[in-house]
Amino acid sequence: VPTDAPASVADLGEFGLIDRLAQTLGPSANPNLVIGIGDDAAAWLPSPRCMTVATTDALVAGVHFDLATTSWEDLGWKALAENISDVAAMGCRPRYALVALALPANAPVSGIEAFYRGMRACGERYGCSVIGGDVVRSGAFVIQVTLLGESLPMDAGPDRLLLERSRARDGDAIAVTGPLGGSTGGLRLLLGQATASEARVAEELMNAHRRPMPRVQEGLALVEAGVRCAMDVSDGLLADVGHICERSGVDADLDASRVPLYHGLEAVFGQEALRLALTGGEDYELVCAAPPETIARAGELLAERGLGPLSVIGSIVPRTGVEPRVRAFQSSGVPLDVTVGGWDHFHGG
Amino acid sequence: VPTDAPASVADLGEFGLIDRLAQTLGPSANPNLVIGIGDDAAAWLPSPRCMTVATTDALVAGVHFDLATTSWEDLGWKALAENISDVAAMGCRPRYALVALALPANAPVSGIEAFYRGMRACGERYGCSVIGGDVVRSGAFVIQVTLLGESLPMDAGPDRLLLERSRARDGDAIAVTGPLGGSTGGLRLLLGQATASEARVAEELMNAHRRPMPRVQEGLALVEAGVRCAMDVSDGLLADVGHICERSGVDADLDASRVPLYHGLEAVFGQEALRLALTGGEDYELVCAAPPETIARAGELLAERGLGPLSVIGSIVPRTGVEPRVRAFQSSGVPLDVTVGGWDHFHGG
Numbered sequence: 001v002p003t004d005a006p007a008s009v010a011d012l013g014e015f016g017l018i019d020r021l022a023q024t025l026g027p028s029a030n031p032n033l034v035i036g037i038g039d040d041a042a043a044w045l046p047s048p049r050c051m052t053v054a055t056t057d058a059l060v061a062g063v064h065f066d067l068a069t070t071s072w073e074d075l076g077w078k079a080l081a082e083n084i085s086d087v088a089a090m091g092c093r094p095r096y097a098l099v100a101l102a103l104p105a106n107a108p109v110s111g112i113e114a115f116y117r118g119m120r121a122c123g124e125r126y127g128c129s130v131i132g133g134d135v136v137r138s139g140a141f142v143i144q145v146t147l148l149g150e151s152l153p154m155d156a157g158p159d160r161l162l163l164e165r166s167r168a169r170d171g172d173a174i175a176v177t178g179p180l181g182g183s184t185g186g187l188r189l190l191l192g193q194a195t196a197s198e199a200r201v202a203e204e205l206m207n208a209h210r211r212p213m214p215r216v217q218e219g220l221a222l223v224e225a226g227v228r229c230a231m232d233v234s235d236g237l238l239a240d241v242g243h244i245c246e247r248s249g250v251d252a253d254l255d256a257s258r259v260p261l262y263h264g265l266e267a268v269f270g271q272e273a274l275r276l277a278l279t280g281g282e283d284y285e286l287v288c289a290a291p292p293e294t295i296a297r298a299g300e301l302l303a304e305r306g307l308g309p310l311s312v313i314g315s316i317v318p319r320t321g322v323e324p325r326v327r328a329f330q331s332s333g334v335p336l337d338v339t340v341g342g343w344d345h346f347h348g349g
Numbered sequence: 350v351p352t353d354a355p356a357s358v359a360d361l362g363e364f365g366l367i368d369r370l371a372q373t374l375g376p377s378a379n380p381n382l383v384i385g386i387g388d389d390a391a392a393w394l395p396s397p398r399c400m401t402v403a404t405t406d407a408l409v410a411g412v413h414f415d416l417a418t419t420s421w422e423d424l425g426w427k428a429l430a431e432n433i434s435d436v437a438a439m440g441c442r443p444r445y446a447l448v449a450l451a452l453p454a455n456a457p458v459s460g461i462e463a464f465y466r467g468m469r470a471c472g473e474r475y476g477c478s479v480i481g482g483d484v485v486r487s488g489a490f491v492i493q494v495t496l497l498g499e500s501l502p503m504d505a506g507p508d509r510l511l512l513e514r515s516r517a518r519d520g521d522a523i524a525v526t527g528p529l530g531g532s533t534g535g536l537r538l539l540l541g542q543a544t545a546s547e548a549r550v551a552e553e554l555m556n557a558h559r560r561p562m563p564r565v566q567e568g569l570a571l572v573e574a575g576v577r578c579a580m581d582v583s584d585g586l587l588a589d590v591g592h593i594c595e596r597s598g599v600d601a602d603l604d605a606s607r608v609p610l611y612h613g614l615e616a617v618f619g620q621e622a623l624r625l626a627l628t629g630g631e632d633y634e635l636v637c638a639a640p641p642e643t644i645a646r647a648g649e650l651l652a653e654r655g656l657g658p659l660s661v662i663g664s665i666v667p668r669t670g671v672e673p674r675v676r677a678f679q680s681s682g683v684p685l686d687v688t689v690g691g692w693d694h695f696h697g698g
């Protein structure tokens with residue numbers, strides 16, 4: 001067994017690998033953490049009066065990511081960012097992550113370490129520490145991240161300081177925290193399916209795909225402003241507004257001309273840009289619904305904090321059928337014919 | 350798409366599958382749960398003054414389990430039980446579980462539902478609810494469970510009411526909460542590698558493998574009695590005492606004749622029974638270390654509560670070398686020659 005430069009995780013063994021990864025992560029800066037990596041479980045003191053939130057996501061090589069277009073380090077960032085975004089979409093702060101890796105025996109140690117460096121960079125950006133996990137041998141490479149977060153401290157009243165999918169109501173305005181389509185546009189560039197004339201535009205789009213920025217501060221501000229319904233745009237705007245409609249028992253009408261497009265998207269993709277913004281996934285902006293005056297107040301709070309802008313893109317309307325319906329209207333008033341194309345992991349996406 | 354009897358998860362789709370699994374689980378009985386399955390994250394109110402603990406485990410088909418010897422329902426029980434045991438080994442109560450499944454598209458819906466029934470049965474036994482998760486398509490079948498638990502309420506003082514691996518000290522007695530070797534003995538029977546003359550003995554051993562019982566009440570009682578060091582016997586007694594020694598900077602001497610053997614183990618396996626008890630994994634008893642008078646008090650508390658017996662099997666001794674050393678002595682005083690054989694997922698176990 002070589003000790004200075006192990007090539008694969010099989011050279012290092014499970015416990016050797018865990019030691020290295022713990023070193024890569026470094027100690028947690030969170031003073032409430034009591035026990036990190038190395039015991040039967042991690043342990044921490046939750047903040048008083050806060051709710052704890054928890055979410056988990058599994059990523060499979062060849063299905064959810066491709067190391068041909070994503071570096072190990074970016075993959076680490078994305079795996080954590082995707083889960084941080086779910087916590088942001090609850091209006092909560094990310095705190096702790098647990099990471100379970102199912103790895104082929106020939107997985108390169110240098111790659112796994114770069115993956116952990118990427119997670120560490122993302123965690124430091126958002127105040128979130130990797131505090132435990134598991135590594136096991138497997139035929140497939142599967143990454144599984146669990147994220148624990150905390151709500152704002154609860155008031156004395158019964159009001160839940162969370163952003164829930166089920167709380168959209170007829171007459172609510174629908175708004176997004178930032179431009180859409182950047183991640184899917186960047187992926188097209190990375191795959192060589194498109195070219196940008198400006199290098200800086202191409203770089204920004206590819207970065208939107210490689211290092212997405214979850215909207216944690218935006219989610220907290222939405223809750224503070226009184227918004228109670230939101231989710232993150234991970235499957236694509238139309239699909240995700242559909243999820244809100246399904247859980248809330250409503251429909252939604254969107255004004256396509258008001259959907260903010262990622263910088264440079266139109267320059268590169270022309271007329272296709274709108275479709276990318278409506279159906280492309282992994283933008284991790286927040287889409288929310290609330291009475292128009294609440295949305296206005298939220299927009300002001302975001303602006304005060306140097307966040308946003310919060311763009312109103314449509315409204316919640318009563319449910320007309322059994323299935324939720326999300327329509328995107330052109331400025332002519334004619335509904336766009338866009339297939340939702342939300343990602344379904346078994347029907348093939 | 351058939352709707353009444355879908356054969357595979359591909360027939361049902363991701364969201365159809367999630368709906369079915371949520372129905373299989375039923376509502377949570379935990380009044381502190383605010384949001385369960387269906388939003389970006391689950392949310393709950395942590396108990397005042399309790400620490401939160403979190404652990405995660407990944408199980409890979411063909412590596413950690415085999416559906417030839419384990420039913421889907423037993424697999425669900427075991428996947429949850431294994432994680433509940435880690436929480437028990439911290440001296441905490443299990444509360445919530447998140448389950449991420451990476452599934453081949455041809456995975457049978459009936460099997461996945463049976464898996465969730467098994468998790469539900471185990472969760473109900475231990476007061477723990479599955480509150481969220483993820484299902485994704487994959488070449489390999491990987492089960493990943495994250496368990497959240499709570500410590501006993503903390504006293505005003507700085508004492509951590511947890512069972513930690515790092516707190517064994519020279520002179521401590523080592524004790525286990527129950528008999529060992531049952532799970533690995535049962536597996537041998539299931540694989541046809543051994544036969545039992547008594548059917549009832551065989552059934553008990555196989556049940557020890559199929560439906561292990563984590564020691565949650567025992568862990569809580571150990572903490573209450575003042576014990577602060579323990580872990581669960583998952584890799585095998587010698588390997589797991591080795592983990593405690595490594596983290597605590599000590600060695601351990603065990604008295605092999607005092608290691609309790611699972612009922613019927615000696616009848617079926619003769620002289621090999623002791624080796625199975627010392628090196629067999631997945632028994633999920635707790636092994637703890639504490640000053641002898643604390644262990645005696647813990648034994649009394651367990652007996653009062655109808656738990657235990659707590660068997661003293663050895664003692665912690667000073668570290669002699671760089672690596673931790675765990676020796677098992679025969680009654681003659683001669684050390685047994687037993688390879689630790691702890692499970693290392695990459696070196697091949």
